[in-house]
Amino acid sequence: DAGVIQSPRHEVTEMGQEVTLRCKPISGHDYLFWYRQTMMRGLELLIYFNNNVPIDDSGMPEDRFSAKMPNASFSTLKIQPSEPRDSAVYFCASSFIQSGNEQFFGPGTRLTVL
């Protein structure tokens, strides 16, 4: 298996623009997580899905952030409009409940908002 796939790996955009980050979880995994990593706040859980259904979005910072999982093999995290303080590395992770809690992380998307 190729592991969790994220795209793009790097994104540079200007303030006010819409940003869409993409994630393909490991095939067969039933949980998908979106995290944000910054120097100041560390690794923060934004939202997670179980069987494509959002379970907890309490970590989403504000209404500018939204996440979807239209099917078991694809999820998006959208920021509209983007702001400089959104600059961070965004990770997607997936797990399979029957194999325990281990979360497999993707390589991340480094977002820079100018």
Next chain:
Amino acid sequence: GENVEQHPSTLSVQEGDSAVIKCTYSDSASNYFPWYKQELGKGPQLIIDIRSNVGEKKDQRIAVTLNKTAKHFSLHITETQPEDSAVYFCAASIGHNNDMRFGAGTRLTVKP
């Protein structure tokens, strides 16, 4: 909610020495405690984990201990090597809901 604290934030050791990283958690219901290693430019990768029904677990040079009463757990790396240099994160979760909270991370540097 769960709060995980991790110490130290940076740790520098000589190759061959041992390294210890400590974490505390706040929610006594937490029952799953993984440790992740993050290398530069990559996502975190699980290196070892422990569940609340076990006090200690070892995998070659890596061991983790858990004290449920005190709500703290530790990562021990023996015979450190330069390739152990990375950022290490502890985490805690209540297994059934998969909501995992991470510590702030420890940057380990192993000097040759």
